[in-house]
Amino acid sequence: MVLDIFLIFLLVFILYIYGWFFWYFKFYKKSVVSKNIISFHKISRFPEFGGTSNLIFQFENYMKFLKDEGFKTVTIDEFINHNDPKNILIFFDDAYENIYKYAYPIMKKYFFKGVLCPVVGYIGKKNVWDVKxxxxxxxxxxxxxxxxxxxxxxxxxxLTHKDLRKLNDENLFFEVEESKKILEKILKIKVDYFLYPYGLTNKRVKEFVKTAGYKGAFTSYTDKSEFDLYEIPRNTLYIIDSNLTLKTLLYKKPLFLLGHFDMKGRITNWFGRFSPIIRL
Ligand SMILES: [Zn+2]
Structure with missing residues (x-):
């Protein structure tokens, strides 16, 4: 019995080491496209089932770390046009009320600005897609x-946080263009960028986003080796993450952990093709 468990552990360990070296030789050099973009979903007082939230103290730790290390938040345009390693973008996917309540005061304290990503049809309402x-x-x-x-x-x-790849032309057009128009009209601003629901996109969806007049679009994880303005990757932080995760992502070291995160991203990405739920 003890031997069986030992052998299983040994097998998993060997497979992991094999996977890591496979990642290193196949993907490491390519993984440089991942830029200084981090994203959050919810900031909460207590852990919630599903793990997409971060606790308030975790979020405060991240912000303090960024400040201490001299990072500065900039606009998306500035971020894209100036290659400063200390520039950073902080996204808040779905623009939940808890971001206003808990994250915003902390951001103010450290003089940081963020990027809010509202699902236009749900502004002021409860979400219904997060079944878990x-x-x-x-x-x-x-x-x-x-x-x-x-x-x-x-x-x-x-507009409604659907997997855009599955929509017909009419609905896709509506989700992409109408959401932009509503935000611009009500908030009296220009909306130049788009975030794909669940990070899911393809060539057709990208074409619609371009046609609607967006200057670029963001996704979750991408395994593209070249920078694509309509598929800009971001790094999402979950409840299991810590400042060490952030440090590893931003400085691309220690290599062992970067390999671990990148592998995790690739595996999640691969499974994501079957179910949008995993990509939350
Ligand atoms: Zn979302």
């Missing part, structure tokens, strides 16, 4: 406006 974790309320227009006036940016995250 219950329902969470999204920010109201007034909250979004207040944060914009304070220097935050807005990108469209579609």
């Amino acid at each position: 974790t219950g329902k969470f309320k999204h920010m109201e227009f007034g909250m979004l406006k207040e944060m914009i006036d304070d220097g935050f940016e807005i990108v469209s995250h579609s």
